[in-house]
Amino acid sequence: xxxxxxxxxxxxxxxxxxxxxxxxxxxxxxxxxxxxxxxxxxxxxxxxxxxxxxxxxxxxxxxxxxxxxxxxxxxxxxxxxxxxxxxxxxxxxxxxxxxxxxxxxxxxxxxxxxxxxxxxxxxxxxxxxxxxxxxxxxxxxxxxxxxxxxxxxxxxxxxxxxxxxxxxxxxxxxxxxxxxxxxxxxxxxxxxxxxxxxxxxxxxxxxxxxxxxxxxxxxxxxxxxxxxxxxxxxxxxxxxxxxxxxxxxxxxxxxxx
Amino acid sequence: xxxxxxxxxxxxxxxxxxxxxxxxxxxxxxxxxxxxxxxxxxxxxxxxxxxxxxxxxxxxxxxxxxxxxxxxxxxxxxxxxxxxxxxxxxxxxxxxxxxxxxxxxxxxxxxxxxxxxxxxxxxxxxxxxxxxxxxxxxxxxxxxxxxxxxxxxxxxxxxxxxxxxxxxxxxxxxxxxxxxxxxxxxxxxxxxxxxxxxxxxxxxxxxxxxxxxxxxxxxxxxxxxxxxxxxxxxxxxxxxxxxxxxxxxxxxxxxxxxxxxxxxxxxxxxxxxxxxxxxxxxxxxxxxxxxxxxxxxxxxxxxxxxxxxxxxxxxx
Ligand code: SF4
Ligand code: SF4
Numbered sequence: 001x002x003x004x005x006x007x008x009x010x011x012x013x014x015x016x017x018x019x020x021x022x023x024x025x026x027x028x029x030x031x032x033x034x035x036x037x038x039x040x041x042x043x044x045x046x047x048x049x050x051x052x053x054x055x056x057x058x059x060x061x062x063x064x065x066x067x068x069x070x071x072x073x074x075x076x077x078x079x080x081x082x083x084x085x086x087x088x089x090x091x092x093x094x095x096x097x098x099x100x101x102x103x104x105x106x107x108x109x110x111x112x113x114x115x116x117x118x119x120x121x122x123x124x125x126x127x128x129x130x131x132x133x134x135x136x137x138x139x140x141x142x143x144x145x146x147x148x149x150x151x152x153x154x155x156x157x158x159x160x161x162x163x164x165x166x167x168x169x170x171x172x173x174x175x176x177x178x179x180x181x182x183x184x185x186x187x188x189x190x191x192x193x194x195x196x197x198x199x200x201x202x203x204x205x206x207x208x209x210x211x212x213x214x215x216x217x218x219x220x221x222x223x224x225x226x227x228x229x230x231x232x233x234x235x236x237x238x239x240x241x242x243x244x245x246x247x248x249x250x251x252x253x254x255x256x257x
Numbered sequence: 258x259x260x261x262x263x264x265x266x267x268x269x270x271x272x273x274x275x276x277x278x279x280x281x282x283x284x285x286x287x288x289x290x291x292x293x294x295x296x297x298x299x300x301x302x303x304x305x306x307x308x309x310x311x312x313x314x315x316x317x318x319x320x321x322x323x324x325x326x327x328x329x330x331x332x333x334x335x336x337x338x339x340x341x342x343x344x345x346x347x348x349x350x351x352x353x354x355x356x357x358x359x360x361x362x363x364x365x366x367x368x369x370x371x372x373x374x375x376x377x378x379x380x381x382x383x384x385x386x387x388x389x390x391x392x393x394x395x396x397x398x399x400x401x402x403x404x405x406x407x408x409x410x411x412x413x414x415x416x417x418x419x420x421x422x423x424x425x426x427x428x429x430x431x432x433x434x435x436x437x438x439x440x441x442x443x444x445x446x447x448x449x450x451x452x453x454x455x456x457x458x459x460x461x462x463x464x465x466x467x468x469x470x471x472x473x474x475x476x477x478x479x480x481x482x483x484x485x486x487x488x489x490x491x492x493x494x495x496x497x498x499x500x501x502x503x504x505x506x507x508x509x510x511x512x513x514x515x516x517x518x519x520x521x522x523x524x525x526x527x528x529x530x531x532x533x534x535x536x537x538x539x540x541x542x543x544x545x546x547x548x549x550x551x552x553x554x555x556x557x558x559x560x561x562x563x564x565x566x567x568x569x570x571x572x573x
Binding site: 002003004028031056059060063064065066068069070071072079080082093095096097098099100118119120121122123127128132134135136138140142143200201205212214215 | 258319320321322323325326328329330331332334335336337338339342390393394395396397464466468469470471472474475476477478479480481482483484485487489490491493494495562563564567568
């Protein structure tokens with residue numbers, strides 16, 4: 001049913017992710033483990049087409065962007081790694097626009113899913129998502145998206161510590177947290193309150209459940225060593241014409257061939 | 258947004274078909290089209306239902322699972338696409354009966370007229386639903402606009418009326434007011450489109466990459482590295498962008514060759530007697546077809562999806 005569950009039908013549980021932009025190192029481990037889990041689980045097949053060719057295509061349920069922020073305070077720019085996947089919105093039009101009922105929001109935990117048995121692959125839901133979270137799987141003819149690893153989190157066959165989304169389990173930096181954002185006392189809710197977690201594009205009105213923790217303020221004061229480094233390198237690059245300098249230029253040319 | 262040819266063909270062909278169907282239905286109700294001519298019925302109603310059916314079939318080409326298309330009739334409570342599907346199929350019922358009575362040599366009584374009116378109403382509802390599929394998407398500034406659905410209706414009416422004038426003339430029953438009506442619809446459609454284009458050009462592009470990522474709080478944001486080396490589905494589908502210069506050239510082409518050409522041909526058709534009228538109505542039909550296809554291509558190509566902000570677009 002693509003009508004959203006009513007307030008009475010909803011359990012109050014809002015399962016989702018909290019992503020810490022301060023600690024994410026942009027290693028893509030979450031995206032890779034997501035792909036690995038989902039090519040065999042609920043979202044199978046999720047095959048990449050022409051995977052080793054010049055123009056591979058295929059659906060991935062998690063994408064890691066990297067942005068550069070000019071802080072305009074005389075300090076070097078900041079790099080922020082930014083994982084992006086379905087935010088399991090509370091009022092998502094990706095569900096209501098679906099003509100078949102394949103796209104739906106679960107009343108019991110708020111997870112937004114696509115039923116691969118009934119999806120006709122019209123792609124309209126991907127147009128309705130402001131966050132680019134839905135990708136069409138060309139190998140399956142249906143829409144794919146993050147399932148919050150619905151086939152892990154309730155899976156009795158897994159060890160209790162594995163009953164969480166594959167991305168959360170894989171993140172080496174501890175930048176991804178999973179839990180119930182509908183419960184103000186949950187660890188994730190407390191983390192959001194403490195760190196000022198925010199919604200992506202609140203203007204959309206979709207009320208995302210997933211939250212992003214902003215990068216912590218930078219230590220101010222002295223110029224960090226890293227910022228000075230490029231200048232030192234520049235001086236080296238400019239060269240002084242000495243024998244040693246010519247040798248390094250020659251070596252550089254030979255080695256970069 | 259990526260302009261898929263199947264969708265452009267579907268919306269323009271079925272738009273013209275529904276416009277023509279509405280005219281035939283209303284024409285029947287008001288005693289304009291003749292109940293006695295089976296040939297007129299076969300050609301005119303056949304053309305309108307043919308355009309509609311071809312359009313609907315072509316719209317299933319871009320589905321991943323066309324064999325499941327029937328499932329799309331189920332979610333009319335929430336989905337405009339589902340409503341469109343239901344309305345499109347429902348239209349066949351009065352239109353089919355209308356045609357059957359007509360072919361059966363029926364004398365044009367109240368039942369036949371009522372079926373004509375019902376066909377016109379169903380056609381109108383279907384086109385409105387088509388427009389709202391796009392109009393309801395808040396993710397695309399150029400589509401989430403109150404003029405989108407009215408323009409779909411106006412263009413459907415205009416193309417349908419040009420076809421109607423052509424067919425009536427072809428069957429020797431052409432009257433100047435048929436052409437005048439087509440001219441009026443063309444002027445309304447072109448005016449709405451001009452207001453729409455002005456509107457989307459002037460609307461503030463106030464969302465930035467900083468808003469989308471929420472990193473605007475730290476400073477000026479730009480993309481440092483994309484998540485993948487090759488473009489993905491989201492970029493191929495939503496990232497299509499037509500150059501501004503190219504778009505304005507196409508807008509001029511649409512207005513001057515399409516709309517103005519069609520208007521001029523209609524006026525000449527009014528002024529010239531006999532065979533001249535027919536020739537210029539054929540030209541008018543071709544020009545109207547050109548206008549709607551270019552208009553529809555631009556409708557997609559000029560639509561900018563908010564997700565592009567995450568992929569480095571600075572404003573949307
Ligand atoms: S992030 Fe996109 S796909 Fe996920 S619930 Fe929200 S609108 Fe739907
Ligand atoms: S692609 Fe599938 S899930 Fe998405 S709107 Fe179409 S039928 Fe629904």
